[in-house]
Every structure is written in C-alpha cells, then in structure tokens.
Amino acid sequence: MSDAAILCVDDETSILQVLKEQLKRCFGSRYVYEVAQSAEEAWIVIDELEEEEIKILIIVSDWLMPNMRGDEFLAQVHQRFPEIVTVMLTGQADEAAIERARQQANLYACIHKPWTEEELKRVIITALN
Amino acid sequence: MLNLLNSPLNTPLAPAQLKPKWSAWFILMATITVAIASATAIHQLNQIAEYSDDSRLLLTQIKERASRLKALEWEGIFKGKIDQDLTRELAENQQNTDAILSKLRQLNQQHELDKFFVLYARHKSEVDISLKLIAQGKAKEAIDHHSIDATYDQLYAEASALENIYTEKKGQTRQFSDLGTTFSLMLSAAIISILFYQFSQKLLFKNQELETAFEELQRAQSQLIQQEKMAALGQVIAGVAHEINNPLGAIKASASNTHKALQEALVDLPSLHQRLNSEEQESFFKLIAQALHNPPAAASQESRALKRKMTAQLQAHEVEDARYVADLLMDMGINEEFEFLLPLFKSDQCEWAIQFAYNLTCSFVNNQTILRAVDRSAKIVFALKSYARFDQSGKKQVVKVADGLETVLEIYRNQLKRNIYLVRDYQEIPNILGYPDELIQVWTNLIHNAIQAMESGGTLTLALHQQGQGIVVNITDTGLGIPIEIQQKIFDAFFTTKSAGEGSGLGLHICQKILDKHQGHMKVESEPGHTQFSVWLPIECV
Ligand SMILES: Nc1ncnc2c1ncn2[C@@H]1O[C@H](COP(=O)(O)OP(=O)(O)OP(=O)(O)O)[C@@H](O)[C@H]1O
Ligand SMILES: [Mg+2]
Numbered sequence: 001m002s003d004a005a006i007l008c009v010d011d012e013t014s015i016l017q018v019l020k021e022q023l024k025r026c027f028g029s030r031y032v033y034e035v036a037q038s039a040e041e042a043w044i045v046i047d048e049l050e051e052e053e054i055k056i057l058i059i060v061s062d063w064l065m066p067n068m069r070g071d072e073f074l075a076q077v078h079q080r081f082p083e084i085v086t087v088m089l090t091g092q093a094d095e096a097a098i099e100r101a102r103q104q105a106n107l108y109a110c111i112h113k114p115w116t117e118e119e120l121k122r123v124i125i126t127a128l129n
Numbered sequence: 130m131l132n133l134l135n136s137p138l139n140t141p142l143a144p145a146q147l148k149p150k151w152s153a154w155f156i157l158m159a160t161i162t163v164a165i166a167s168a169t170a171i172h173q174l175n176q177i178a179e180y181s182d183d184s185r186l187l188l189t190q191i192k193e194r195a196s197r198l199k200a201l202e203w204e205g206i207f208k209g210k211i212d213q214d215l216t217r218e219l220a221e222n223q224q225n226t227d228a229i230l231s232k233l234r235q236l237n238q239q240h241e242l243d244k245f246f247v248l249y250a251r252h253k254s255e256v257d258i259s260l261k262l263i264a265q266g267k268a269k270e271a272i273d274h275h276s277i278d279a280t281y282d283q284l285y286a287e288a289s290a291l292e293n294i295y296t297e298k299k300g301q302t303r304q305f306s307d308l309g310t311t312f313s314l315m316l317s318a319a320i321i322s323i324l325f326y327q328f329s330q331k332l333l334f335k336n337q338e339l340e341t342a343f344e345e346l347q348r349a350q351s352q353l354i355q356q357e358k359m360a361a362l363g364q365v366i367a368g369v370a371h372e373i374n375n376p377l378g379a380i381k382a383s384a385s386n387t388h389k390a391l392q393e394a395l396v397d398l399p400s401l402h403q404r405l406n407s408e409e410q411e412s413f414f415k416l417i418a419q420a421l422h423n424p425p426a427a428a429s430q431e432s433r434a435l436k437r438k439m440t441a442q443l444q445a446h447e448v449e450d451a452r453y454v455a456d457l458l459m460d461m462g463i464n465e466e467f468e469f470l471l472p473l474f475k476s477d478q479c480e481w482a483i484q485f486a487y488n489l490t491c492s493f494v495n496n497q498t499i500l501r502a503v504d505r506s507a508k509i510v511f512a513l514k515s516y517a518r519f520d521q522s523g524k525k526q527v528v529k530v531a532d533g534l535e536t537v538l539e540i541y542r543n544q545l546k547r548n549i550y551l552v553r554d555y556q557e558i559p560n561i562l563g564y565p566d567e568l569i570q571v572w573t574n575l576i577h578n579a580i581q582a583m584e585s586g587g588t589l590t591l592a593l594h595q596q597g598q599g600i601v602v603n604i605t606d607t608g609l610g611i612p613i614e615i616q617q618k619i620f621d622a623f624f625t626t627k628s629a630g631e632g633s634g635l636g637l638h639i640c641q642k643i644l645d646k647h648q649g650h651m652k653v654e655s656e657p658g659h660t661q662f663s664v665w666l667p668i669e670c671v
Contacts, residue, residue, distance in 0.1 A: 002452065011546065012375050014498045016428065018382035020460070021491060025389050029453035029480075035428045048433060064371055066546050067586075091374025092543075113378035117385050 005032040005054050006124070009042045009073065010062035010089070015113075019060065019089070019120075026121045031057070039068035039076075046077075056084050057128060060111075060120075063090035063097055071097045074105035082106070085127040089113060153327050160320045167313040174306035178299045180236055185295035187233050188245075188288045194226040195252065195288075199281055202256055205263040206271055219260070241294070245287050252280035354639050358570050361577060362517060368543035373509050376502035383495035383502070390488040390495075397485045404478045412472040413482050416461070420490035423462025435464055442467075446474040454480055457487045460494075512539035516573075518566050525562045530600060530666070531555050533565060534591055537572040541580060548586030556594040562669040567643045574636035575604045575662050581627065582608025582660060595668075599649070602664045610657040619653070 006027075008019045016035040023033050032054055036042035042059070049056055059077055063070035074086040086105045088098065091113040101107035109123045201219055205211050211219070230249070233242055255277050262271035405413055426432040436455050443451035458467065473479050515536045520526070538545070545551055579589050587607035594601055611619060618624045620641050625634030644651050649666040 002450070012379070013427065014379040014383075014501060015375060017425065017460075017494065017498060018379050018386060021386045021495075022382055024453075024456070025386065029450035032452055033456065034433070037428065041428075044430065045433070052437075064368075064543055064546060067548050069547070089378075090371070091378065092368065092371030113374040114381040115378060117382070117389075 002030060002032050003054050004030075005034055005049050005056045007042060007045060007049075007056055007059045008033070008035045008061075008089075009037075009039065009059065009065070009070070010035075011037055011065040012062075013037065015062070015089075022117050022120060023124075026117065026124070038065055039073040042073065042077075046081075056081065058085040058087060058108075058124060060087045060089050063088055063094065064092055069097065071101035071105065071107075074101050074107065078105040087111065087123060087127070089115065153324065156320065156323055156327075160317070163316060164313065167309055167316070171306045171309045171313070174302045174309065178302040178306065181295040181299040181302065184233065184236050184242075185292050185299070187229050187236070188292050188295070190229050191226065191233070191249075192285060192288045194222055194229065195249075195281060195284055197222055198226070198256055199277065202259055202263070202277065205260060206268050209263070209268045210266060211260065211264045242291065245284070245291060248280070248284045248287050252277070252284045255280045350642065353635070354567065354570055354643070357633070357635050357639055358566075358573065359517070360633075361573055362540070365540050365544065369509060369513060369540060371543050372539075373506055376505040376509075379502040380499050380506075383498045387492040387495045390491050394485060394488040397481070397488070401485070405476065405482060408472045409476045409478070409482065412470055413486060415469045416463070416473070416483070416486045417490055419463060420461035420486060421493055425462050425494055426459045426464060432459060432464075435459070439467070443474060446471075446479075448474055448479050450480055454483050457483050461487055461490060508539060512536045515565070516540050516569060520564065520566050525669075526565055527560045528563045528565045528568060529560055530558065530568070530602060531593060533569045534572050534593070534602070536569055537576050538591075540573070541576055544580050545589065549580065549583055550586075550588045552588060552590040554590060554592040556592075558593055558595045558600045559668055561600060561666055563647050563666065564643070567646070568666075571640045571643050571664065572602075572604075574640050575664075578636060578662075579604055579606035579608065579660070581631070582606050582610075584608075596665065599665050599667045602666070603661055604664075605659065605661040607658050608660060610660050611653065611655040613655075616653060616655065 006023055008016055008023075010016050010019070016037070020033050020035055023031070032049070034045045034049065036045050042061075046056060059074065061070040061074055065073075070088055070090065074088065077084055078086060085108045086101065087108055088101060088110040089112075090110065098107065098110050101110075108127050111119055111123060198219075201215060201222065205215055208215065230246075234246075237243070237246075259271045259274060259277055262268070262274060401410070401413075426435070436452075436459050439455035439458060440452045443454055448454055458470075463470070473482050476482065512535075515533075538551070576589070576591075583589070583606050590603070590605040592601075592603040592605070615624075615626070620637045621634075622638040623634040624638075625632040627634075640651060644664065644666070647666055649664060651662060651664045654661045654663070
C-alpha cells in the first residue's frame with residue numbers, strides 16, 4: 001500500500017474534485033490523494049497523514065484563499081518539511097507572491113488555471129524524479 | 130482624469146461680449162455730452178430769467194423814484210420855493226435814481242430799454258426846467274409850463290410795458306428751463322434704461338455661458354463618476370480574472386476527466402461479463418445506482434476518518450490498494466452502508482470493478498461540476514456587465530437594491546475571500562426608482578472603503594430594510610474606524626488618508642452626489658472597530 005501522498009489545497013471544492021480525479025487518473029494507486037479547503041485544514045491533514053506515517057511528497061496549493069495566502073502557507077510548510085515539493089496552482093499570477101514563494105517555499109512550479117492534465121502530470125513527474 | 134474638467138472652462142470668450150462693451154462706452158460719452166449741454170442751457174435760461182426779474186424790479190423802483198420826484202416838485206410849487214429840506218431830498222432822490230439807472234444801463238444789453246432812457250431824459254429835463262422856475266420863485270410859471278404830467282405818464286407807461294415784457298420773459302424762460310430739466314430727466318431715464326437693458330443683456334449672456342459651463346461640468350462629473358468606477362474596476366479586474374479562471378479550470382479538467390473516464394470505460398465494457406460473476410455483477414450495478422444517486426463525500430475530518438475505517442475493512446478483505454479503493458468509493462458517495470459491496474470486495478477483480486464503476490459514473494459528478502462552474506462564470510460575467518454598464522438615457526429605472534449589492538460583492542469576491550467574513554441581513558424591501566449604475570457606484574465605494582479599512586481582516590455586514598417612504602442600506606465594517614476630527618471632511622472631494630495609488634479621495638464625494646441626485650442621503654457612525662455608513666433612498670412610486 002502506498003505511503004506517499006499528494007495534498008491539494010484550494011478553497012473551491014470543484015477545483016479539488018477535478019484535481020483529485022486527474023491525479024488519480026494519472027497516478028492511480030501509486031499515491032494517496034488528500035484535499036483541503038484552507039491552509040488550516042491542510043495542516044490538520046498533514047498531521048493526520050504524519051500520524052498514519054504517510055509521507056507527503058507534493059503540496060499543490062491555490063494562491064488566493066481566505067485567511068492565508070498560498071505563498072504564505074507553502075512557506076510555512078517548507079519551513080517544517082523542507083523535503084516536500086511545493087507547487088502553486090493559481091488563476092491570478094501575482095508575480096510578487098510567486099517570487100516570494102520561490103524564495104521562501106522553494107516553489108517548484110506555478111501552474112496557471114485553467115490548466116491541462118498534461119501540464120499537471122509533467123510537473124509532478126519531473127518533481128518526483 | 131482631471132483634464133476633462135479643463136475643457137469646458139477653457140472655451141474662449143465669445144467676441145459678442147466685446148460689442149456691448151463698446152456701445153456702452155459710446156452711450157455713456159454721448160450722455161455726458163448731452164447732460165453738460167442741457168445743464169449749460171438750463172443755466173443760461175435761468176440767467177435770463179434772473180436778469181428779466183432784476184430789470185423788472187429796477188423798473189418798479191424807477192417808477193417809485195419818478196413819482197417821488199413828481200411829489201417833490203409839487204411840494205416845491207406849493208412852497209413856492211426850494212428850501213433846504215427839499216434840496217436835500219431832491220439830491221437824495223436823484224442819487225438813488227442815478228444808481229438804479231446805471232444798473233439798468235448795465236442790463237440793457239439788447240437795447241430794449243433805449244426808448245425808456247429817452248423818455249426818462251425828456252421827463253427829467255422837464256422836471257429840471259420846472260424846478261429851476263420854482264427856484265427862481267416863478268412857481269406860477271412852473272405850473273403853466275407844466276408838461277411834466279405828460280412826460281411822466283409816458284415814462285410810467287413805458288416802464289409798466291417793460292415790466293410786463295420782463296414778467297412774461299421770465300415766465301417763458303422759466304418754462305423753457307423747466308422743459309429742459311424735464312427733457313434731461315427723461316433723457317437720463319432713457320439712458321439708464323438703455324444701460325440697464327445692456328447690462329441685463331450682458332447678465333443674460335453671462336448666465337447662458339454659466340449654464341453651458343454648468344451643463345459641461347455635470348457631463349464631466351458623470352464622466353468622472355464613470356471613470357472612477359472604471360478605475361475601481363481596473364483595481365479589481367485582476368481579482369475578477371482569477372475568479373473566472375477558477376470555473377474555467379474546473380470546466381476544462383472536468384471535461385478532460387469525463388473524456389478519459391469514458392475512454393477507459395469503453396475499453397473495460399466488453400470484459401464485464403467475463404470478469405464478474407452474476408453475484409458480483411449485482412453488487413456492481415448496485416454500486417453504480419448508488420453512485421448516481423449519492424453526491425460525493427465532501428472532504429472533512431469525518432470523511433477522512435470514515436475513509437480510514439473503510440480502508441481497514443477493505444484490508445481485512447485483503448483488497449489490494451485498500452486506501453485507493455476506499456477513496457474511489459468515497460468519491461462515489463458510498464459511506465457507512467457498504468455491506469452490498471462484499472461480493473465485490475471478495476472478488477479478485479475488486480479494484481478493476483470499482484475503478485470501472487467510478488469511470489462510468491464520474492461523468493455525472495463532472496457534469497454537475499461543469500454546470501456549477503458555468504453558472505458561476507455567468508454570474509461573474511453578469512456582474513461585470515452590470516458593473517461596467519453606463520446608462521446614458523438619464524431616465525430613472527426600477528432598481529432592485531439587493532441585486533446591485535450582489536453585483537458589487539461578486540466583483541469584490543476575491544478581495545473579501547482573503548480575510549473578511551461576510552454577513553448579509555437583507556429584509557424584504559420594495560423596488561425603488563433610480564439610476565442602477567450610479568447606485569452600484571455607491572455600493573462599490575462604500576464596500577471598497579470597508580474592505581480597505583479591514584486590511585487585517587474583519588466582518589463586513591450588509592443590511593437592508595425599509596424605513597418609512599424609503600429604504601436603508603447599512604454597510605458596516607469592523608475596521609480601524611474614522612477619527613472623529615476627520616468625519617466631517619471625508620465627504621469632501623479629494624480628501625483621502627490613503628496613499629496616492631490607493632485612493633483619490635473622490636469615492637465618498639461621488640457617493641454623496643449620486644445620493645443627492647436620488648434625493649437620498651447618507652450618514653456615518655464610527656469608532657475603532659465599528660464603522661457604519663447608512664444610506665437612505667426614497668422608494669417613489671414604482
Ligand atoms: N469604512 C471606512 N473606515 C475607515 N475610514 C474610512 C472608511 N470610509 C472612508 N474612510 C475615510 O474617508 C476617506 C475618504 O474616503 P473616499 O472613499 O472619499 O476616498 P478614498 O477611499 O480615500 O479614495 P477613493 O475612494 O477615491 O479611492 C478615506 O481616505 C478614509 O480615510
Ligand atoms: Mg473610497
């Protein structure tokens with residue numbers, strides 16, 4: 001059974017639903033897929049997975065979310081888990097925020113909405129190899 | 130933005146303005162000339178009148194002197210001699226008479242008195258002769274000689290005639306001068322009316338000029354309102370783009386997911402009967418029926434706990450990739466009740482069958498997602514459209530205030546999303562008559578200000594209710610508040626406490642203008658942590 005996870009964070013449930021389906025379609029049972037609607041919820045999921053001894057490989061996060069912006073969240077993640085690959089999936093390319101994420105969260109890639117499955121797949125495959 | 134304001138004020142002064150100026154000067158000069166001329170004429174006439182009066186008085190005096198002289202002569206005749214008293218009185222009389230005569234001579238410029246002087250001289254010589262005879266004691270001869278009465282009468286008659294002439298002349302000149310005065314009064318009245326007319330013409334002209342300038346200003350103002358709205362739109366457009374990219378992303382991914390799912394399902398379909406026995410097939414179709422019926426489980430702590438429980442059960446049935454299968458089942462809306470799946474769990478085709486069922490049914494979920502995303506996009510587009518609309522008909526329309534508020538909320542949705550909690554407290558209110566686009570501008574400014582005041586988060590409350598013949602919109606924020614000392618100033622144009630890029634200080638000023646136009650009003654109440662802008666708008670008969 002898989003002990004590696006991909007976590008998606010976005011405040012829109014429909015984005016989470018389609019994202020998860022795409023990932024499942026691309027990578028099947030190779031990974032565990034979890035979603036969270038906010039940074040706070042993401043932290044809960046991270047803790048739960050840690051408890052289950054499932055290692056998070058990648059976090060794909062939206063940028064504009066209530067309470068905490070994506071770049072801030074990814075920076076916090078990076079501080080605690082430097083090995084997690086951080087990816088941003090956003091409809092709004094705030095260059096400053098992306099640059100901040102690059103520096104503070106070692107942002108691996110930024111995917112722009114609307115994205116294609118291939119884009120997503122390529123980013124994740126290259127990130128994990 | 131401001132160069133717009135200049136254009137109407139820069140209109141060059143019309144040349145027509147110069148013409149009345151020149152003619153006014155001309156009229157003024159002419160008037161002064163006429164006034165001086167008539168004053169001189171009146172003065173001259175008055176002088177003539179005075180001189181006539183003087184002459185008349187002198188003539189009367191001469192008449193008195195002449196009759197006195199006659200009386201003295203008679204005295205002499207009676208006395209028969211010219212004694213000392215008489216001599217003195219005669220000398221005195223002569224002196225007075227000479228003085229009067231010399232005055233009369235001075236006035237006799239037109240020689241109208243010539244005849245009088247001749248008559249006087251004749252009379253005087255007669256009197257002198259008579260007085261000489263009396264002095265010689267020949268009083269009797271003096272009486273005989275007496276032709277004094279005749280010369281006296283002639284003199285007296287001439288003097289009276291002259292007196293009459295002078296009286297008449299004085300009357301005439303007085304009449305003339307009165308006429309002149311009347312004429313000049315009338316003339317001045319005419320001049321004043323002309324000047325006044327020209328002045329009011331000028332005023333009228335200026336008024337028209339002002340009116341056009343005012344109209345231009347009003348047009349500029351409404352353009353300014355539109356520009357400010359567009360500037361605000363420019364600020365939010367990036368956010369709106371983000372908003373539209375979300376549903377677009379969902380639509381694109383859903384469509385591609387459905388496509389892939391169907392491709393896989395079509396490949397799997399022929400092998401269904403070979404892979405699953407009838408009991409397993411029954412379980413499979415029940416799964417499909419349930420999946421079509423149930424919505425997918427939303428991600429939550431409970432659903433994750435449930436997933437772990439399901440995973441454990443699947444592991445107990447030695448299902449490979451138990452967690453992955455549990456996840457698929459959760460996404461198909463299967464939760465606690467999964468006893469009916471036991472035949473599948475036991476099958477070695479378990480993972481294949483559940484993936485197949487998932488592929489067959491996920492298009493329904495994806496379609497739901499697409500429909501929702503399309504609705505969402507349509508809503509954003511509608512908001513943008515009603516936001517950017519600029520009605521120039523200038524006619525009032527039926528306005529649903531709540532719709533306007535929702536449009537603005539849609540536009541500011543992603544700004545609100547950051548850290549602002551939104552509370553709506555809408556009560557049923559009637560539609561009102563007004564200018565929907567301009568009211569949207571009011572809500573935009575107030576909501577934008579509230580968001581800007583809550584930089585580090587807070588609660589935005591929008592409340593709607595009816596009050597008397599109007600409706601009230603309360604926009605309340607929990608931001609930093611407005612210091613009491615600037616509360617009076619915030620409605621002034623260009624008053625802002627924000628940095629140059631952030632605020633122009635026109636927002637509230639424009640709100641006020643728009644509310645004035647609606648005969649509505651607005652008040653503010655603020656303390657740190659609580660700021661409420663309260664807008665009242667009349668309903669008017671719809
Ligand atoms: N909800 C609010 N909370 C605190 N201060 C406010 C609020 N609304 C307005 N103000 C104060 O009133 C000032 C004037 O507001 P106004 O909307 O007229 O201009 P602005 O917001 O500064 O600029 P603009 O609206 O043109 O972008 C603001 O600069 C701010 O200081
Ligand atoms: Mg403002």
